[in-house]
Amino acid sequence: MDNVLDMAPEIRAARDAGRAVVAIESTVFAHGLPHPTNLETAARLDAAVRHEGALPAIVAIIAGRIRIGLDAAELARLAARPDTAKVSRRDLAYVLAAGGYGATTVSGTMIAAAMAGIRVFSTGGIGGVHRGVEETMDVSADLDELARTDVAVVCAGAKAILDLPRTLEYLETKGVPVIGYGTDRFPAFYVRRTALRLDQRCDTPEAIARLLRTKWSLGLAGGVLVCNPIPEPHAMDADVLERATEHAIAAAAAAGVTGKAITPFLLDRIAALTGGESIAANVALLENNARLAARIAVAFAAR
Numbered sequence: 001m002d003n004v005l006d007m008a009p010e011i012r013a014a015r016d017a018g019r020a021v022v023a024i025e026s027t028v029f030a031h032g033l034p035h036p037t038n039l040e041t042a043a044r045l046d047a048a049v050r051h052e053g054a055l056p057a058i059v060a061i062i063a064g065r066i067r068i069g070l071d072a073a074e075l076a077r078l079a080a081r082p083d084t085a086k087v088s089r090r091d092l093a094y095v096l097a098a099g100g101y102g103a104t105t106v107s108g109t110m111i112a113a114a115m116a117g118i119r120v121f122s123t124g125g126i127g128g129v130h131r132g133v134e135e136t137m138d139v140s141a142d143l144d145e146l147a148r149t150d151v152a153v154v155c156a157g158a159k160a161i162l163d164l165p166r167t168l169e170y171l172e173t174k175g176v177p178v179i180g181y182g183t184d185r186f187p188a189f190y191v192r193r194t195a196l197r198l199d200q201r202c203d204t205p206e207a208i209a210r211l212l213r214t215k216w217s218l219g220l221a222g223g224v225l226v227c228n229p230i231p232e233p234h235a236m237d238a239d240v241l242e243r244a245t246e247h248a249i250a251a252a253a254a255a256g257v258t259g260k261a262i263t264p265f266l267l268d269r270i271a272a273l274t275g276g277e278s279i280a281a282n283v284a285l286l287e288n289n290a291r292l293a294a295r296i297a298v299a300f301a302a303r
Contacts, residue, residue, distance in 0.1 A: 027105050045122070111145070126140070127141070129163045153224070181202060182203050186198055213303060
């Protein structure tokens with residue numbers, strides 16, 4: 001691993017001492033949020049994780065090496081680079097071999113976190129099965145990564161732009177536990193709850209930590225998806241969001257946007273259609289997830 005992976009000294013010392021560390025993806029700052037909201041949000045997540053007793057570790061690719069733990073200046077330079085790739089499992093080896101720069105997605109961050117011995121990862125919302133999958137076959141690499149990589153992913157559910165019932169069905173087929181944190185319903189990113197029921201629920205970070213220890217001690221490979229609803233004051237109206245989503249999807253189809261470009265395109269269009277409400281909601285859920293991830297990491301480290 002030393003051939004491709006660099007860890008910030010603070011993160012390496014914490015990991016070696018068995019202290020709590022939370023991995024954080026970089027694509028949300030490089031490709032997901034506008035400037036300067038992206039860097040302001042990174043600072044808020046850093047403070048939130050530290051406040052809960054854990055260390056935040058932003059993951060990225062810098063000059064052909066996996067970096068675990070970026071400081072504010074490094075993140076700003078990465079976000080400003082026009083050649084910063086969006087790196088999932090498929091892209092990781094290519095960007096490393098080319099000596100390139102990349103912001104890691106959910107799947108890319110999970111791989112790097114597992115390599116570094118970090119068990120808990122905080123993000124916004126996972127990718128999933130896209131609407132119209134019958135024609136496009138567009139299924140996010142996040143789902144298969146959850147089935148194979150031993151990292152707990154704390155999120156606000158899946159993005160509302162997706163086919164949520166099929167996303168849950170795919171996760172069930174792959175044997176991925178989907179845990180509602182304080183909820184029996186699947187949250188949809190900006191929306192606190194949908195009509196989709198969850199079979200498994202935990203109400204404390206300690207309960208989730210016990211679940212993680214039990215799962216992995218049994219030799220059951222793969223991650224756990226922890227679904228943490230967006231805080232009530234920042235949640236969006238489901239009907240308003242659905243109308244904006246439908247308009248955004250139609251615009252993407254008209255513009256011929258596909259592949260990796262579609263999610264940023266849809267989120268940008270939804271932000272415009274909602275007058276920026278979705279950006280404020282995104283920031284709020286990211287911070288909320290980071291706090292919960294830190295609490296889970298602390299409970300898991302307490303073993």
